[in-house]
Every structure is written in C-alpha cells, then in structure tokens.
Amino acid sequence: MFVFAAHHLSSNIAAQRFKGLLKYLDPAKYRVFVFAREPAAEMTADTAPSNADIQLYPLPGHCVGSESSAAASLLTLAAAFMRPLPFLLANGRAGTHPWLVQALAEADRLCSEKLAAGESCVVIGTYSPVDALIAAACLASRHRIGCLQDFRDGLVFEPLGKPGRLRAWMRQLIEQRVVETADLITSVSHPLVDDFRRRYPNKVTAMLPNGYDPADFASLGADFAGDSRAAAILARHVPAGALLIGHFGRIGASDGSASKSLDYLVDTLNDSTETAANKHVMFVGELTASELASLERARFSFSVLGQVERALALHLMKCCDKLLLLTGSRISCATGKLFEYLATGADIVCISGVRNEATAILAETGAGQTLLTGEGSPGGGALRAALSPSFAxxxxxxxxxxKVVQADRLDHWISKMVQP
Incomplete structure (x- = not known):
C-alpha cells in the first residue's frame, strides 16, 4: 500500500487521520509505504510503535499553497492533467524538485519492484494538500493499480482555499482528474459524501470519518512526567476551584467563520457574571491576531497557552471539566479535535453558526450539546446550562x-480493490 499523506509527520491534527488507521492493519497482509513531508526543523516526528509493516519516507520540497512559488505550484497542478510529467522530471537534481516529484520517484521505484515480485498494490491519496491526490492519481494511472482518494476537507464543496472564480474552476477541474482514477472516494462527513455521490454518480463513495486512537489515551496513564507538566501548567494558570473549560487547536485559522463563535462566547460571558463565575477558559493552540484581540475584551478568567506538543495537549485535555468546540458556517465541518475530545469522556460544549457534521456527531454520541450563535441573545441561559457541572x-x-473499528472498514475496502 502506497499512501501519499503530506501532513503525516507534522504536529497538525490532520496527521492523525491515517497515522492512527495504518498501524491497526494486519502486518501479515499489508506492507505500507507512507510518503510525507519532512517535519520542520523544530519538530520531532511522532512515529508511534505500530503492528503493521510501515515504512516512512520524509521528503523535502514545497507543496501547493501559500509557501510554494507560482512555478512550483503550476508544475504540480499540470501533473493532474499530464500524469507522466512528474516521472519525466524525476531524473534531475532531487533537491530542486517539488515534493510531488520526489514522492513519486520513490513510490514508482517501490511499486515497480513489488508488482514484479507478484504483490498486489494499491495507492491512497489524502487531501489536503492537493499534491497528495495528484500523486496518487499519477501512480495509479502509471501502474494500473487500485486507488482510494480521501478528502479530509472539501476541494470543491465548501473549499478551504482562497475564493475566486478562476480558483473555483481550477479546483473543479483538478478534482475531476484525481477522482477519475479512483476506485473509491472517501470523505469525513455526510455533506461531503452526499456531494461526491451527486456529482460523481458512477463512482463508489463512502464515509470514513475522523476518529480517535485508543492507544493515545491508554498511554497517558503511564506518562508521569506528562502528568506533572500538565499539573504545573494548571497550577500556574487556573484559579483554585474553578471549573476548567478547555479549547484546543485552531479556530479561525482553519475556518474564518468560526471566529464569530469565539466572539459569541466572549460577549455571552461578559454579559453574564453568573455564567462566568468560578469558571476558567483555557486556550491551547494557535489563535489569530483578531481572536487574541477579541479575548482582550474578556472580563472573565482565561489563559492562552499557545501551541504545545500533542502528548502534553492530551494530558491537559484530560484535566478539563468541559471541552469547547467552536465552529462556523461550514455544514461539512467535522474538525479532528472533536474526536480526541470524545475520547476524554468530558462533556463537550459546541458553539456554532449552523448545525453541521460536528453538532450531528455530538447528538448521535450523546457526548455534548450545541448552542447556535443565531439563536437567542448573548447573556441568555443556554450557555449557563451548558457549562453547568451537572450536565451529562x-x-x-x-x-x-x-481507529480500531475504522481500520477494519479500511481493510475491507482495500481487499475488495485487489481481490476480484
């Protein structure tokens, strides 16, 4: 199995999507090659022990996005329409190539070897960035192997990229090209899956939601150093006896409309001293400049810790009485942090602009409740009830x-691709 997952070695929550799934595949059945981007110099790659035979290829080079030059991006996007192109470029100086070319050079060599040895091969591309989908399409087309294209985010439906007619048109064309090679399309939420089924009725589309890895939380009990660090942080930032409400990860940096839910929270707590009494809101992760400015208006107890390594974030998460989820106007939203929230056992309070996939999951699992920013005025009793310690x-x-359950599902799908 060849998996193009550019974020696999990053600290981004997106990295957990396939990192957790792949390790639960049967090592007697699967040999897995993961092509990721090299982690930033200040990061250490999280390569958790695995039962599966997994080999990681951390490769340099830019992907399509704000960090990539126009020339590099055009080359990658052109490969969606001229699939042999990255293989023709692979013979030049490797250090100067975009990530796509370097990843395909390694994958092409390995795939040729495995097919020559009589092994069955499949390829998975997971968006974002779009480079991974293009790489999977190129490899599948070259070797005529099974292909799963996974859409963690919407490329056309509620896209995360910059707006504009030209960009929307290009996204649609590229999506059509990468889906063309797919035997199966998977996505994380019902609105996205329904959209793919409507626009590609001749393709098989299935739901593969984000999830949590039970092993991540089982290991916390033996991490005494992590416990001590979390306790020291809480002692420094959280008033004694306060009900602790934690928010982890990004808000508007992922979805700009979600910042309005933070404004709603600030206004509501400011307007109701009863609701804010004896409570502390802790933000762990990256906040935008406008979100920090919004918090400057706060008249309630809060702290902003910034980004911390994932293991420490999980320890802090386990210490929270309530976990806060802020979503905006995207109905397909099923942010990765929600599933780690689920695994902690704490009550989740979601403030959202609309009812979306995340709010549906909370209702389905009984793990929390939702407040819509358009329903009622700040200072109402809904937030006070949601933050009540007795709610359960x-x-x-x-x-x-x-992830254990989901890995079984993935195994079933892959087996159908390679077995007539």
Whole structure:
C-alpha cells in the first residue's frame, strides 16, 4: 500500500487521520509505504510503535499553497492533467524538485519492484494538500493499480482555499482528474459524501470519518512526567476551584467563520457574571491576531497557552471539566479535535453558526450539546446550562469513531480493490 499523506509527520491534527488507521492493519497482509513531508526543523516526528509493516519516507520540497512559488505550484497542478510529467522530471537534481516529484520517484521505484515480485498494490491519496491526490492519481494511472482518494476537507464543496472564480474552476477541474482514477472516494462527513455521490454518480463513495486512537489515551496513564507538566501548567494558570473549560487547536485559522463563535462566547460571558463565575477558559493552540484581540475584551478568567506538543495537549485535555468546540458556517465541518475530545469522556460544549457534521456527531454520541450563535441573545441561559457541572448524558456511545473499528472498514475496502 502506497499512501501519499503530506501532513503525516507534522504536529497538525490532520496527521492523525491515517497515522492512527495504518498501524491497526494486519502486518501479515499489508506492507505500507507512507510518503510525507519532512517535519520542520523544530519538530520531532511522532512515529508511534505500530503492528503493521510501515515504512516512512520524509521528503523535502514545497507543496501547493501559500509557501510554494507560482512555478512550483503550476508544475504540480499540470501533473493532474499530464500524469507522466512528474516521472519525466524525476531524473534531475532531487533537491530542486517539488515534493510531488520526489514522492513519486520513490513510490514508482517501490511499486515497480513489488508488482514484479507478484504483490498486489494499491495507492491512497489524502487531501489536503492537493499534491497528495495528484500523486496518487499519477501512480495509479502509471501502474494500473487500485486507488482510494480521501478528502479530509472539501476541494470543491465548501473549499478551504482562497475564493475566486478562476480558483473555483481550477479546483473543479483538478478534482475531476484525481477522482477519475479512483476506485473509491472517501470523505469525513455526510455533506461531503452526499456531494461526491451527486456529482460523481458512477463512482463508489463512502464515509470514513475522523476518529480517535485508543492507544493515545491508554498511554497517558503511564506518562508521569506528562502528568506533572500538565499539573504545573494548571497550577500556574487556573484559579483554585474553578471549573476548567478547555479549547484546543485552531479556530479561525482553519475556518474564518468560526471566529464569530469565539466572539459569541466572549460577549455571552461578559454579559453574564453568573455564567462566568468560578469558571476558567483555557486556550491551547494557535489563535489569530483578531481572536487574541477579541479575548482582550474578556472580563472573565482565561489563559492562552499557545501551541504545545500533542502528548502534553492530551494530558491537559484530560484535566478539563468541559471541552469547547467552536465552529462556523461550514455544514461539512467535522474538525479532528472533536474526536480526541470524545475520547476524554468530558462533556463537550459546541458553539456554532449552523448545525453541521460536528453538532450531528455530538447528538448521535450523546457526548455534548450545541448552542447556535443565531439563536437567542448573548447573556441568555443556554450557555449557563451548558457549562453547568451537572450536565451529562447517560447514553454516550463513541465506538464508531475508534481507529480500531475504522481500520477494519479500511481493510475491507482495500481487499475488495485487489481481490476480484
């Protein structure tokens, strides 16, 4: 199995999507090659122990996006329409190539070897960035092997990229090209899956939601150093006896409309001293300049810790009485942090502009409740009730979002691709 997952070695929550799934595949059945980008110099790659035979290829080079030059981006996008192109370029100086070319050079060599040895091969591309989808399409086309194209985010439906007619047109063309080679399209939320089924009725599309890895949370109990660090942070930032409400990860940096939900939270707590009394809101992760400015208006107890390594974030998450989810106007939103929230067992409070995939999951699992910013005025009793220590749902069921369960589903799909 060849997996193009550019974020695999990053600290981004996106990295957890396939990192957790692949390690639960049967090592007697699967040999897995993962092509990722090299982690930034200040990061250390998180390569958790795995039962599967997994080989990682951390490769340099830019991907399509704000960091990439126009020339590099055009070459990668052109490869969606001229699939032999990156293979023709692979013989030049490797250090000067975009990530796509370097990843395909390694994958092409390995795939040729495995096919010559009589092994069955499949390829997976996971968006974003779009480079991974293009790489998977190129490899599948070259070797005529099974292909799964995974859309963690919407490329056409509720896209995360910059707006504009030309960009929208290009996204649609590129999506059509990468989907053309796919035996299976997977996506994370019902709105995205429904959209793919409507626009590509001749393709098989299935739901592969994000999830949590039980092993991540099982290991926390033996991490005494992490416990001590988390306790020291809480002692420094959280008033004694306060109900701790934690928000982890990004807000508007991922979805600009979600910042409005932060404004709603600030206004509501400012307008109701009763609701804010004896509570502390802790933000762990990257906030935008406008979000920090919004918090400067806060008249309640809060702290901003900035980014921390994932293991420490999980320790802090486990210490929270409530976990805060802020979403905006995207109905397909099923942000990765939600599933780690589910695994902690704490009650989740979601403030959202619309009812979306995340709010549906909370209702389905009994793991929390939702407040819509358009319903009621700030200072109302809804937030006060949601933040009540007594709120709980006796029918909590999160089993469907375990990576162990999802790996079985992935195994079933892959097996159908290679077995007539």
């Amino acid at each position: 749902d006796a029918h909590r069921d999160i089993a469907a979002y375990s």
